[in-house]
Amino acid sequence: MGFTFSSASVPARVWFEGNAFAAIAYQLLGETVKAQASLQLLERGRLQGPNADPSGRGLIAASHDDLRDASLDTAYDARLAVAPTAWALMASSGSNPFNLVLPTPFQQWQVTHFGSTNNPAAAPGFDADGDHMTNQQEFMAGTNPNDPNSLLRVVRVSRSGSDSVISFSTVTNKNYALEYRASFGTHGWTNLLSNLSGNGGIVVVTNSGAALPAAYYRVRLEP
């Protein structure tokens, strides 16, 4: 049995928001048995309480309508409500609401693709799919870290008369620069085209009249 709203309430009537407060407080105090009992009560309310929505839209505020004390104008009812849902989510994730640490975009990406931030396969320097792009690079490039065919690369370079035709893979909402060099001697990379928009597929660029007998091309992600 959990907490009710006040000393004026019937004890058997459960106030779920307050029980989420209690679950968090018990966790912070290291009272794991009581914390687990509170979390289980919240889960029962979510799945079995009156007007509950087992499909997961939220948590009802109370086990009965009209939980209040004499001085309160508003009451807690057995209806889905935002506040108890938010507190229950904080309780179930073990979060201290006074010290919330929100995940970074990269951490959110790790959870999306690897289930958690501490999965060894999710480490920034790891190449989970063996395509020679690290997870950090795949995150930056917007590619799929679990698909070895999803990567940033020059797919094909061919000649068409005096032109060179360069194809490279892209992701929507990313911009690319194409660079070239004649050799791997002393000369560095030279920018050929920049601000090329990705379309989610292969982008084909023609380097008109490329007089070079040979050239190397690379594609670079622009910030």
Ligand SMILES: [Ca+2]
């Ligand atoms: Ca990879």
